[in-house]
Amino acid sequence: MDIGLILCFLGMCGILLNSKxxxxxxxxxxxxxxxxxxxxxxxxxxxDDISGQILSLFILTIAAAESAIALALIMAYFKIFRDIxxxxxx
Numbered sequence: 001m002d003i004g005l006i007l008c009f010l011g012m013c014g015i016l017l018n019s020k021x022x023x024x025x026x027x028x029x030x031x032x033x034x035x036x037x038x039x040x041x042x043x044x045x046x047x048d049d050i051s052g053q054i055l056s057l058f059i060l061t062i063a064a065a066e067s068a069i070a071l072a073l074i075m076a077y078f079k080i081f082r083d084i085x086x087x088x089x090x
Contacts, residue, residue: 004038008032009035012028014027026074030063033059033063036059037059040055040059
């Protein structure tokens, strides 16, 4: 059960410590989703209830759609700026 919390914490640290590289931030968000899913499945098995496993499948579906949209945006950003590292331009 601690593995899910550790994965979620590592994902949060990855987002907070890396604010320039969008690909690392995307990977950190995915790690957070997987940590939450792992935690939901363990709690669902502990309580002998299938609703946590169904919710985990919905979260995986949302995470896959989020990754596809984010990667498309990264490709569009790369076509314009030829780099995926954000610079403060404001």
